[in-house]
Amino acid sequence: MAGISLKGLRKSYGTAHVIKGVDIEIEEGEFCVFVGPSGCGKSTLLRMIAGLEDISGGDLTIDAKRVNDLPPSERGVAMVFQSYAIFPHMTVRENVAFGLTIAGASKEEKEAKVAEAARILQMEHLLDRRPSQLSGGQRQRVAIGRAIVRKPKVFLFDEPLSNLDAALRMDMRMEIGKLHHQLGATMIYVTHDQVEAMTLADKIVVLKEGRVMQIGAPMELYHNPANLFVAGFLGAPSMNFLEVTVQGVTGDKALVSSPVLAPIEVSAKRGPFAPGARAILGLRPQYLSVAEGGQLSGKVALTERLGSETVLDIETADGKSLVAALAQDAVFPIGTPVTLRFDAEKAHLFQPEETASQPH
Amino acid sequence: MAMIASDNHGLRLVTRYAVLVLIAVIFIFPLVFMLMSSLKPDQQLLQDSGSLRAFLPVGDISLQNYTKAFERAPVLTFVFNSLLVTGVTVVLSLVLCSMAGFAFVFVDWKGRGVLLSVLLATLIVPFETIAIPMLLLASKLPWVGMEGLSYGWLNTYRVQIVPFIADGLTVFLFVQYFKDLPGELIEAARVEGASWWQIYRKIVMPLSGPILATAAILKFLTMYNQYLWPLMVTQEEGYRPVMVGLQYFFQLNVAWGEVMAYLSLITVPVLAFYLYLQKAFIASIASTGVKG
Numbered sequence: 001m002a003g004i005s006l007k008g009l010r011k012s013y014g015t016a017h018v019i020k021g022v023d024i025e026i027e028e029g030e031f032c033v034f035v036g037p038s039g040c041g042k043s044t045l046l047r048m049i050a051g052l053e054d055i056s057g058g059d060l061t062i063d064a065k066r067v068n069d070l071p072p073s074e075r076g077v078a079m080v081f082q083s084y085a086i087f088p089h090m091t092v093r094e095n096v097a098f099g100l101t102i103a104g105a106s107k108e109e110k111e112a113k114v115a116e117a118a119r120i121l122q123m124e125h126l127l128d129r130r131p132s133q134l135s136g137g138q139r140q141r142v143a144i145g146r147a148i149v150r151k152p153k154v155f156l157f158d159e160p161l162s163n164l165d166a167a168l169r170m171d172m173r174m175e176i177g178k179l180h181h182q183l184g185a186t187m188i189y190v191t192h193d194q195v196e197a198m199t200l201a202d203k204i205v206v207l208k209e210g211r212v213m214q215i216g217a218p219m220e221l222y223h224n225p226a227n228l229f230v231a232g233f234l235g236a237p238s239m240n241f242l243e244v245t246v247q248g249v250t251g252d253k254a255l256v257s258s259p260v261l262a263p264i265e266v267s268a269k270r271g272p273f274a275p276g277a278r279a280i281l282g283l284r285p286q287y288l289s290v291a292e293g294g295q296l297s298g299k300v301a302l303t304e305r306l307g308s309e310t311v312l313d314i315e316t317a318d319g320k321s322l323v324a325a326l327a328q329d330a331v332f333p334i335g336t337p338v339t340l341r342f343d344a345e346k347a348h349l350f351q352p353e354e355t356a357s358q359p360h
Numbered sequence: 361m362a363m364i365a366s367d368n369h370g371l372r373l374v375t376r377y378a379v380l381v382l383i384a385v386i387f388i389f390p391l392v393f394m395l396m397s398s399l400k401p402d403q404q405l406l407q408d409s410g411s412l413r414a415f416l417p418v419g420d421i422s423l424q425n426y427t428k429a430f431e432r433a434p435v436l437t438f439v440f441n442s443l444l445v446t447g448v449t450v451v452l453s454l455v456l457c458s459m460a461g462f463a464f465v466f467v468d469w470k471g472r473g474v475l476l477s478v479l480l481a482t483l484i485v486p487f488e489t490i491a492i493p494m495l496l497l498a499s500k501l502p503w504v505g506m507e508g509l510s511y512g513w514l515n516t517y518r519v520q521i522v523p524f525i526a527d528g529l530t531v532f533l534f535v536q537y538f539k540d541l542p543g544e545l546i547e548a549a550r551v552e553g554a555s556w557w558q559i560y561r562k563i564v565m566p567l568s569g570p571i572l573a574t575a576a577i578l579k580f581l582t583m584y585n586q587y588l589w590p591l592m593v594t595q596e597e598g599y600r601p602v603m604v605g606l607q608y609f610f611q612l613n614v615a616w617g618e619v620m621a622y623l624s625l626i627t628v629p630v631l632a633f634y635l636y637l638q639k640a641f642i643a644s645i646a647s648t649g650v651k652g
């Protein structure tokens with residue numbers, strides 16, 4: 001196990017800069033998730049850590065050793081790929097033992113370690129099968145088995161669940177979580193799925209266009225997003241954004257209003273905000289409730305009943321859309337006028353143009 | 361409606377089979393003609409050639425042409441030489457060209473794009489244009505053998521093998537096939553600590569059955585059919601291959617029955633080799649779209 005440090009890491013392909021100076025510290029035994037939309041550079045960053053992509057600038061250290069120029073095999077990492085990347089001409093046993101075979105391990109050692117990995121992943125009965133005889137979930141287990149058998153310092157997962165169906169994805173997600181607790185190893189996990197990020201991570205790194213937008217624990221990012229991008233990216237349904245005007249500022253509070261929102265005082269810690277300036281008010285759908293005399297009003301445009309939750313799409317008087325997620329099953333016919341209440345403490349006020357938390 | 365659909369389907373099937381049978385006949389009949397003619401005396405052979413009898417084992421059938429063919433030329437020596445030269449070239453070519461293809465596709469090095477283009481450009485150079493310079497070169501090349509250093513490769517097996525081990529087409533076939541292999545397999549092996557040699561040997565080669573078969577068949581046919589080069593570089597009977605041996609049957613009076621017997625004999629190894637690799641060859645053509 002080992003800590004990992006990325007300092008000013010950069011990657012360029014000719015004149016195209018895909019990783020633009022990234023600083024991340026990952027503690028020993030931590031489960032760190034890189035999350036972001038397609039093309040944000042999360043997989044490239046992971047591949048740079050693995051040694052599959054050259055590093056154009058900056059320093060990468062694993063276990064306090066600079067590994068920029070070391071080949072993948074000398075970095076002490078194991079990687080699980082999105083496509084599983086298990087060798088089709090080998091049995092499961094041979095696949096899992098591949099790294100040990102390459103390292104010249106004895107037959108007894110291989111047998112013992114493969115049996116141990118198979119026990120952890122509950123795939124003892126699959127060992128003599130070929131990959132073509134396995135389901136997607138089983139193949140992913142084999143890929144994970146191949147990774148854990150060598151006891152690497154660091155596990156790297158590149159969107160490992162993307163090719164699985166929804167039900168299997170949830171099962172495997174839980175298994176990966178358990179595996180982390182069981183092994184206590186440092187893991188880096190790349191995904192575009194915020195549910196995977198929120199449920200698995202000790203630490204989330206949100207990336208956009210090759211830059212870090214915010215780093216923190218899942219709940220920290222959820223409750224205290226540093227900027228509009230992170231606020232909009234994490235949480236489902238996505239956070240509502242209302243354009244508001246700052247009426248006045250007192251200490252770390254600001255009084256804001258809009259044509260559809262009566263003046264309300266909210267936290268202004270992402271300031272400075274000047275009176276009269278434009279700002280964005282972020283409201284999580286889960287913190288909006290339908291109640292008499294709420295601060296916002298509109299008509300129900302769509303209702304999605306999920307049993308445990310009801311998602312309302314509400315059209316405000318100025319034609320904007322607001323989403324409210326009510327923690328109950330409720331019936332709201334389309335066109336029903338409703339007023340929405342929210343706790344000002346749970347509202348986030350953002351600068352209209354703010355972006356990264358790390359200046360570069 | 362169902363009846364019409366079924367009738368249409370039946371008609372399509374009949375048409376398809378009719379076309380396939382026709383094509384099969386076109387390809388098989390010359391072979392049948394060769395085999396049948398090899399069993400007939402010259403006079404009958406010429407008489408039959410104008411009718412369907414040419415394809416039937418009728419009349420004065422015997423193996424006499426085969427006996428005469430063996431008397432006229434050292435057939436077994438020619439077949440042995442051809443099989444030796446072809447076999448060694450095929451094996452070395454598969455090893456060397458697959459390694460070259462591997463380096464072009466999987467290993468990142470400067471100038472590989474340019475070098476691959478140059479290699480492909482060699483495909484458009486006809487062998488005849490470089491035959492004379494190659495002959496001059498071969499006649500002066502040094503060799504260290506049992507008797508020490510000597511010069512000149514003429515009248516050897518190696519002069520028929522070495523120039524044909526590496527060629528642009530075979531490398532290109534491997535390059536195209538390797539490009540279609542999932543890159544993540546190679547990356548996974550690299551992360552697991554495999555060296556390039558181990559990746560080549562344990563991952564890439566075991567997955568390359570179809571292209572190995574294709575390259576082997578194409579190389580086998582090219583080498584087995586070699587005529588011009590062995591004719592130029594071998595003056596001694598002991599090193600000559602089957603195609604050069606064909607000359608022996610066209611000196612003075614041509615005995616067509618013996619020619620057909622000789623051709624039948626030298627066709628057997630080709631057919632046997634093709635049938636042995638046929639399945640993999642067809643699979644490769646079907647999967648990569650490479651035409652043989």
